[in-house]
Amino acid sequence: MNIHEYQAKEIFRSHGIPIPDGDIATTPAEAEALAKKYGGTVVVKAQVHAGGRGKAGGVKLAKNPKEAREIAEKILALTIKDLPVQKVLVTPAADIATEAYVGVIIDRASKRATFMVSPAGGIDIEEVAAKTPEKLRKLAVDPRYGLQPYEAMELGFFLYDDVKQVRAAAKIMQQLYAAFVASGASLAEINPLVTTPDGTVLALDAKMVVDDNELDRKPDLAAMRDESAEAPSEVEARNANLTFIKLEGNVGCIVNGAGLAMATMDLVKYYGGEPANFLDIGGSSNPEKVVAALKIITSDPSVKAILFNIFGGITRTDDVANGIVTATKKSPLKVPIVIRLTGTNEEIAVKILEENGFTALTDMDDAVQRAVQLATGKEAA
Amino acid sequence: MSIFVDSGTRLIVQGITGRDGSFHAKQMMEYGTTVVGGVTPGKGGQKFEGTVPIFNTVAEAVKATSANTTVIYVPPPFAADAMMEAADAGISLIVAITEGVPVMDMTRVYPFVRERGARLLGPNCPGLISPGKSKVGIIPGRICTPGSIGLVSRSGTLTYEVVYQMTRAGLGQTTCVGIGGDPINGTNFIDCLAAFQADEDTTSVVIIGEIGGTDEQEAARFVKENMTKPVVGFIAGQTAPPGRRMGHAGAIISGSAGTAAEKIQAFEDNGIAVAKRPIDVVGLLKART
Numbered sequence: 001m002n003i004h005e006y007q008a009k010e011i012f013r014s015h016g017i018p019i020p021d022g023d024i025a026t027t028p029a030e031a032e033a034l035a036k037k038y039g040g041t042v043v044v045k046a047q048v049h050a051g052g053r054g055k056a057g058g059v060k061l062a063k064n065p066k067e068a069r070e071i072a073e074k075i076l077a078l079t080i081k082d083l084p085v086q087k088v089l090v091t092p093a094a095d096i097a098t099e100a101y102v103g104v105i106i107d108r109a110s111k112r113a114t115f116m117v118s119p120a121g122g123i124d125i126e127e128v129a130a131k132t133p134e135k136l137r138k139l140a141v142d143p144r145y146g147l148q149p150y151e152a153m154e155l156g157f158f159l160y161d162d163v164k165q166v167r168a169a170a171k172i173m174q175q176l177y178a179a180f181v182a183s184g185a186s187l188a189e190i191n192p193l194v195t196t197p198d199g200t201v202l203a204l205d206a207k208m209v210v211d212d213n214e215l216d217r218k219p220d221l222a223a224m225r226d227e228s229a230e231a232p233s234e235v236e237a238r239n240a241n242l243t244f245i246k247l248e249g250n251v252g253c254i255v256n257g258a259g260l261a262m263a264t265m266d267l268v269k270y271y272g273g274e275p276a277n278f279l280d281i282g283g284s285s286n287p288e289k290v291v292a293a294l295k296i297i298t299s300d301p302s303v304k305a306i307l308f309n310i311f312g313g314i315t316r317t318d319d320v321a322n323g324i325v326t327a328t329k330k331s332p333l334k335v336p337i338v339i340r341l342t343g344t345n346e347e348i349a350v351k352i353l354e355e356n357g358f359t360a361l362t363d364m365d366d367a368v369q370r371a372v373q374l375a376t377g378k379e380a381a
Numbered sequence: 382m383s384i385f386v387d388s389g390t391r392l393i394v395q396g397i398t399g400r401d402g403s404f405h406a407k408q409m410m411e412y413g414t415t416v417v418g419g420v421t422p423g424k425g426g427q428k429f430e431g432t433v434p435i436f437n438t439v440a441e442a443v444k445a446t447s448a449n450t451t452v453i454y455v456p457p458p459f460a461a462d463a464m465m466e467a468a469d470a471g472i473s474l475i476v477a478i479t480e481g482v483p484v485m486d487m488t489r490v491y492p493f494v495r496e497r498g499a500r501l502l503g504p505n506c507p508g509l510i511s512p513g514k515s516k517v518g519i520i521p522g523r524i525c526t527p528g529s530i531g532l533v534s535r536s537g538t539l540t541y542e543v544v545y546q547m548t549r550a551g552l553g554q555t556t557c558v559g560i561g562g563d564p565i566n567g568t569n570f571i572d573c574l575a576a577f578q579a580d581e582d583t584t585s586v587v588i589i590g591e592i593g594g595t596d597e598q599e600a601a602r603f604v605k606e607n608m609t610k611p612v613v614g615f616i617a618g619q620t621a622p623p624g625r626r627m628g629h630a631g632a633i634i635s636g637s638a639g640t641a642a643e644k645i646q647a648f649e650d651n652g653i654a655v656a657k658r659p660i661d662v663v664g665l666l667k668a669r670t
Contacts, residue, residue: 051624106484108594108631111491111565126636143488184485186564213483213630217458243628247620258562258628259536259591262617263659266641269620270658278621280628283480283537311538311545313507313521343521343541364542365660 001210003224004047006089008188008206015179017172017190019203022091031072034090035065041093044071049229050081058085061093086228094202099192100159101125102173104180106187110140113180115147115173117155121192147177160195168201169193183221184214233296240292242281249274251375252303252335254293256281256315264309264368273372276303283314290323291330298333305336305375309364312343321349325356336374340367383511383556384531384576384583385474385500386450390515393418393448393472395439395455395463397429401478402454405519406433409452412522414515417446439463439470450474452508452517460504461486468497475567476517477503484630487565494567501567505630507537507559520544520557528553530666531577533570534589535562535596535631539617543589543659550663552670555583562591562629570600578608585611585669587662588653592618593632593639598647605651611669613662614653616644 003011009019021038024047025031035042046058053059058080062068068090078085099122107114120128120135129136137158141147152170160166172193180188189207196202215222227235237244243258247265251273255261258280265275279297281289297306310320320341328337340361341349350360361367392409396402397419406429410416418436419429425437436442439451451467453460453476460479467475475494482504494501502509508518512525519537524545530552534540540559547554558573560566570588577583586608590597597616604612619641621627623634634640648655654669656662 106488106564108564108596112488113485142492144492181485184483186484211484211630213457213481214485216481217483245622245625245627247622255538257536257538258632259534259539259589259617260542262591262621262627262632263539263542263615265620266617267658275620278625278627311541313538313541314519315538342545343524365658 001212001215001225002049003208003210004049004087004226004229005045005206006047007224008208011179011183011208012176012203012206015175015182017175017179017203018201019206020092020094022089024087025072025090026087028069028073028076031088031090032065032069035062035068038090038092042068043091043093044068044075045089045091046075046078046080046085047087047089048080048083048085050083053080056080082231083229094194094204095196096194097197098195100194101128101191102176102193103187103189103191104176104185107140112140112143113177115139115141115155117158119159125191141177146181147174149174162199165195165199165201172201172203183208184211184218185209186211233300237279237292237296240289242279242289242293242296244296245278246300247275247277249276250302250304251371252276252297252300252306253309254279254281254290254297254306255309256283256311260309260311264307264364267364267368268307268372271369271372273375276300281315287319287323287326290320291327294324294327298331298335303335305338305371306333307367307371308337308339308341309367310341310343312341312345315343316345317341317343317349318345318352321352324358325352338367338371338374340364382580382582383514384573384580385502385556385558386509386511386515386517388514390450390517391415391417391446391448392450392452392517393420393439393442393446395420395451395453395467397421397433397435398424399454403429405454408522409516412516414517417448418442439466439472443470443472448472450476450517452476452478454478457481457483461490464490464501465493468494468499473499475499475501476506476508477501477567478506478508478518480505482563484564487563491565491567502558503561503566505563506561506566507540509556509558511556512554518559520559524548525557526553529555529582529584530587531555531573531580531583531585532557532587532589533573533577534559535591535629536589536617539659540589543587543615543662546660546663547666550667552663552666555580562631564594564631570596571603574600574603574608574612578610583610585613585666587666588612588614590614590616590644591629591632592621592627592634592641593629595639597644601647601651601653604653612653613656613665613669614648615656615659615662616641616648
């Protein structure tokens with residue numbers, strides 16, 4: 001789960017990381033009031049779950065409260081990567097002497113929380129890794145002992161020469177590690193970590209991604225989810241325990257299992273079509289899940305054909321068949337549907353479908369070709 | 382022969398009285414797996430299905446039954462503890478089916494299990510099956526048939542699809558292993574490839590990968606450097622957009638890394654024949670046996 005910058009900053013602050021003041025505004029007037037309160041120049045930053053918000057015009061300096069109001073008005077009218085900006089963070093501008101990067105991720109290779117730091121901060125860290133790898137330092141933390149002071153100092157010395165700044169940075173890294181572990185994060189990032197002309201080390205930005213699997217046992221983090229900052233169809237899917245991702249094509253796919261769902265999308269493309277979505281109804285699926293899935297797919301006007309691909313293992317195909325019948329009785333389909341199912345209780349499923357006027361296919365390739373043909377109006381490639 | 386499980390497998394089921402655990406314990410028994418016990422704290426002394434003894438702890442179960450393998454169906458908040466308990470009790474193969482285990486928990490479980498010399502498969506995996514000998518996990522037994530092909534995959538139902546196509550085409554399997562779709566798992570592709578290379582009954586191997594991470598790229602290099610048996614591959618997620626988690630916690634393209642194109646290239650560069658569609662695995666295998 002992504003959380004906003006201002007939320008990540010709250011978490012980081014609670015672990016002692018030095019971060020300038022800041023507050024949220026949802027209207028230009030609120031932004032103006034905050035700028036007045038802080039005095040001097042402020043930064044107005046779009047709070048949206050999309051990278052590259054700076055390039056999209058979502059981060060701007062304002063010299064006075066009036067300008068803060070005008071800038072907030074513009075940013076609040078922006079849509080960045082299809083997501084409308086609904087909140088801005090207003091924070092006093094800091095004088096910056098140097099910018100560094102500090103991040104922690106779960107590294108799959110070492111299977112540990114791993115620090116990545118670079119004195120070349122403020123820019124895309126992947127670019128640093130690709131072009132100037134000597135400016136990037138990695139350190140995998142042993143989960144049994146945590147980040148040791150000497151390790152944090154080593155990382156600090158990679159960023160700064162002045163030992164005061166090294167100590168300040170090392171402390172911030174231990175605080176960041178504590179925040180990372182306590183939140184069950186898969187990523188925690190400060191970009192940039194700055195020094196001011198008087199030598200103070202400060203975190204000017206904060207980013208955190210929380211492992212979805214932690215949310216059940218961390219209700220305070222789960223409460224940070226901002227559904228208004230997500231695509232409505234994806235929110236609806238998650239509430240129905242489905243995994244859904246909207247794509248650009250016109251073949252609506254409903255599949256059980258993530259790997260098979262991806263392979264189905266790929267096969268749609270292989271036969272000359274474009275998938276409209278990724279949708280995984282998961283394991284032990286009940287008819288209600290199928291009803292919810294069909295509702296989400298049919299509410300997308302770009303979908304020209306619906307494709308079910310179900311390989312029954314834990315999933316009972318008769319459950320899926322019952323779901324299809326229930327859903328289509330309630331609201332008849334306006335686009336053609338192709339159903340492929342095989343596996344657990346296949347015979348019962350086929351009988352249910354045929355009694356209700358549907359045809360069931362057993363072969364994945366046949367079904368995908370048929371769906372592509374119906375969506376595009378031409379023979380599959 | 383086969384890898385990891387065979388007729389010598391003596392299995393206990395952790396979470397045997399739960400909904401998933403009891404259902405799959407029965408399925409495994411019906412398949413012919415030697416299920417010697419179950420573990421549910423507080424239900425020690427009872428019997429499952431009137432025959433299988435239930436214990437309060439894994440240590441008690443191991444002492445009483447000489448179990449060497451466990452399969453875990455306990456809910457996510459308790460799964461990490463269940464894995465550690467099994468490793469501490471001297472179990473040598475731990476198969477964790479549970480989906481949704483926090484990754485932070487796995488950073489602690491992984492070194493713990495390793496230090497005790499146990500093999501962990503999963504979590505969030507369908508388990509494994511050596512057709513005709515033993516099934517541990519949830520892979521449907523009827524889609525498999527004994528034979529000479531080894532299969533390793535990060536997926537569940539996509540594995541079933543490919544195995545089903547193979548079985549229909551008369552290509553049986555020594556062992557099918559699902560390593561799971563999480564970012565941190567106990568057994569990776571290379572562990573399985575090495576075991577298949579060493580297994581004298583396995584003549585060729587199928588590897589099914591997906592977007593996210595670099596495990597497939599490393600596996601490809603391993604194949605080139607260490608394997609003499611032919612390997613056929615498939616990668617799911619060619620149409621997946623970057624930055625979005627495609628169901629599995631591990632299936633996410635970050636930046637330019639972990640794309641299907643990158644993995645397919647790595648396979649091809651290292652002598653792995655790549656199937657364009659799941660069904661093409663069959664043709665590629667037949668051309669190589």
